[in-house]
Each structure stands twice: as C-alpha cells, then as structure tokens.
Amino acid sequence: MAITITINGEAHALDVEPDTPLLWAIRETAGLTGTKFGCGISACGACTVHLNGRAVRSCTLPVSLAEGGTVTTIEGLASGGMLHKVQQAWIAHQVPQCGYCQSGIIMAVTALLEQHPHPSDEEIDATITNICRCGTFVRVRRAIHAVAES
C-alpha cells in the first residue's frame, strides 16, 4: 500500500511497509540521500528532517506516522536558487569537517531558529544534541549566533 507524503513540496506515493523507518523511505524509496544514517536508535541526529515543521529523527519514526504530512529534507532547504541562511553561515564559518553529520545538524538548527530566532548557548546545547565525531560543536554554535545576529 502506498503511503503519501509531501517531501520538499512534491507529493510522493511511497510503496513501503507502514513500519519502515521514515529515513529509509526518504533515502531508498524517494531517492533523497542527503539525509544520513548514523546510529539507527535516535541518538546521533544524522537522520534529522522536518516533519510538519518540527525536527524529527527519521531513523526510528515509522513512515506511517508521516502519512499525509509534509517533510523537508536537506535537499529542500535552498529555494529560488539561494542557499538557506543557515547553509550560507555554515560555509562562511567553515563548520563542516568530514560533513557526514552536517545535514542532520543543519536541519536541527533551522528548526531551532524557526522557534527561537535568538537562542542562548543554553538553548543551543539543550536542543542541538546531534553528535559530530569531528567535534565541530564550537563552530556550530558560532554559526548559529551569526545567523541570529544577521
């Protein structure tokens, strides 16, 4: 049975089992591989996407819970040929190292800034709990503040 989800503004009828994690529906069925697999247990945040405007860890979320919903992935952040201001800050502040965790972090950060345009360090620490094995946390925080002040 197809599960219909709007991903990055486009309706997708995904032929997947209802308990398939949203991550695999996005990557393997919809073919959008910008969202990454890290741990599979909701611990690292590499798989973060927006579901109806909220950041979710898609590796443990059954695709059936997203049925009829709106998903945004890293591929859908830029618009009109312009990178999102968070993506621009990531480049300006040279945040990524290997880059593997960064699409998840960027999705978590964009959701945070939608809710809290000027987050404190405490709010950043409490919300951006994504794991980066390259240790980019200081640059992540610096880039978030730069976006907040822009």
Ligand code: FES
């Ligand atoms: S892969 Fe989903 S939280 Fe790590």
Ligand code: FES
């Ligand atoms: S940039 Fe390498 S894991 Fe985060």
